[in-house]
Amino acid sequence: xxxxxxxxxxxxxxxxxxxxxxxxxxxxxxxxxxxxxxxxxxxxxxxxxxxxxxxxxxxxxxxxxxxxxxxxxxxxxxxxxxxxxxxxxxxxxxxxxxxxxxxxxxxxxxxxxxxxxxxxxxxxxxxxxxxxxxxxxxxxxxxxxxxxxxxxxxxxxxxxxxxxxxxxxxxxxxxxxxxxxxxxxxxxxxxxxxxxxxxxxxxxxxxxxxxxxxxxxxxxxxxxxxxxxxxxxxxxxxxxxxxxxxxxxxxxxxxxxxxxxxxxxxxxxxxxxxxxxxxxxxxxxxxxxxxxxxxxxxxxxxx
Numbered sequence: 001x002x003x004x005x006x007x008x009x010x011x012x013x014x015x016x017x018x019x020x021x022x023x024x025x026x027x028x029x030x031x032x033x034x035x036x037x038x039x040x041x042x043x044x045x046x047x048x049x050x051x052x053x054x055x056x057x058x059x060x061x062x063x064x065x066x067x068x069x070x071x072x073x074x075x076x077x078x079x080x081x082x083x084x085x086x087x088x089x090x091x092x093x094x095x096x097x098x099x100x101x102x103x104x105x106x107x108x109x110x111x112x113x114x115x116x117x118x119x120x121x122x123x124x125x126x127x128x129x130x131x132x133x134x135x136x137x138x139x140x141x142x143x144x145x146x147x148x149x150x151x152x153x154x155x156x157x158x159x160x161x162x163x164x165x166x167x168x169x170x171x172x173x174x175x176x177x178x179x180x181x182x183x184x185x186x187x188x189x190x191x192x193x194x195x196x197x198x199x200x201x202x203x204x205x206x207x208x209x210x211x212x213x214x215x216x217x218x219x220x221x222x223x224x225x226x227x228x229x230x231x232x233x234x235x236x237x238x239x240x241x242x243x244x245x246x247x248x249x250x251x252x253x254x255x256x257x258x259x260x261x262x263x264x265x266x267x268x269x270x271x272x273x274x275x276x277x278x279x280x281x282x283x284x285x286x287x288x289x290x291x292x293x294x295x296x297x298x299x300x301x302x303x
Contacts, residue, residue, distance in 0.1 A: 002082050004150055004184030005227035007063050010088050014056035014065065017090040021107040022052045030102025032120040036081070036143075047076060047126040048105065059132075060150040060183025063088075064141050071139065072129065079125045079141040080115070086122030089114045150184035151221035162213040165205045172208060173201030173280065176220065185220050189227070191256045191281045193220035200287040201280050207290075226252065255281040 002010075026048045028034050028041035037043050048067075055066035065078040080088060085100075093110035103115040103124055115124060130142040136155040140147065149156040161182050165175045175181050176190040185193070194201050196219040197212065205213060230252065250257070254264050259272035263283035272279050 002061065003186035003189055003224070004058075004060060004152070005189075005224050007058055007061050007082065007184075008152075008228055009231055010082070011056045011058045011063055013090065014053075014088060017111070018053050018065070018107065018113055019056055020053065021109060021111075023048050023050065023105040023113075024108050025049060026103075026105045028103040028124065030117070030120065030123075033102040033115060033117065033123045034125075036123055036125040044103075044124055044126055048078065051076075053078075059138070059140055059144065059153070060147055060179055061186065062141065062144045062147060062183075064144075066129075073131055073139065075129050076126055077129055077141055079127050079143065081122045081125070083117060083119065083121030083123070085117055085119040087114075087116040089116055147179050147183045148181055151182065151217060151224065152184070156182070158214050158217045159210075161217055162210055165213050166208070166210060167206070169204055169206030171202050172199060172205040172213070172216070173275065175205055176201075176216070177276070182217065182220075184224065187278050187280075188253070188256045189220055189224050192223040192254055193217075195255045195282060195287060196223060198286055200282060200289050201275060203290045255283060257281065 026045045028044050031041070034041040034044055051067040052069070053065050053067065054069040057064055057066065063080045063082065065080070067076050067078065070076065080086070091112045091114060093112070095112065098114075098116060100116050100118045101114055102117050102120070105113045107113060115122070117123075125143070127141045127143055129139045130145045132138040132140050132147075133145050134148060134155070136149065138149075138155055148161070151158070164181055165172065168175055168181075173190050173194060176185050176193065177187065190201065193216055197216040199208065199212065199216055255270050258270045259281060260269050262268065263270055263286060266283065266285050268283055268285040270281055271284050272281050274280075
């Protein structure tokens with residue numbers, strides 16, 4: 001699934017090409033695209049047609065468009081679920097139809113905003129805004145109000161997040177992926193941040209120092225910033241910006257997707273193991289696995 005950098009690339013494209021434009025007409029043809037809307041495609045069309053896109057926003061992996069300049073709890077927004085393959089594309093007037101096109105809106109400049117989704121896990125939903133449950137006062141789409149701040153927000157407190165992670169005392173990678181603790185980090189950037197930190201993803205978070213956990217969060221922000229500079233990570237044609245261009249950060253990944261290749265720090269072959277129905281990639285030398293000590297009450301602390 002696209003992670004924070006890939007979603008941010010799309011958001012920036014929407015700011016450039018869609019914000020300030022009126023949705024002259026809207027069409028939703030994919031039943032799954034509208035499955036989260038109680039009134040289905042008919043409701044989405046009715047609630048979007050004639051509205052003006054006033055903003056493109058993101059928290060973590062969540063992306064939404066604000067409408068008509070209404071920026072208050074209860075105001076409508078278009079929540080975009082990118083799923084595994086969703087694309088928000090801006091095309092010229094009269095551009096030919098493409099495969100897997102499930103929704104589109106004609107803009108007042110003649111261009112089209114298209115939602116293309118090959119695997120149909122994504123969709124559009126018109127939902128009310130609500131205040132974030134973290135007490136920050138940030139307005140979010142109501143279905144995403146439980147999502148924590150991401151490392152690029154002013155509301156994000158890495159020390160507070162690190163304390164939460166240590167209190168949970170479970171595998172540290174599991175908590176980096178928990179969007180209620182810190183949002184935006186997915187499997188790719190969790191692996192990269194842990195490699196940069198020298199931490200194995202299965203280490204118990206309660207056995208890692210507060211400084212080490214904070215460092216892992218800082219590395220996560222740094223690696224996502226690097227990816228953002230490269231336009232995100234694209235392993236196939238599914239992760240693209242609004243113009244259809246792929247990012248190229250996959251060329252700079254240190255461990256993710258590099259099983260069997262030498263670690264860039266020590267030369268040891270990178271290992272892949274199953275973790276939470278996905279793969280974890282790490283260097284067994286730079287990121288030693290935690291020892292399992294039967295009967296031990298206290299776990300060693302990583303300095």
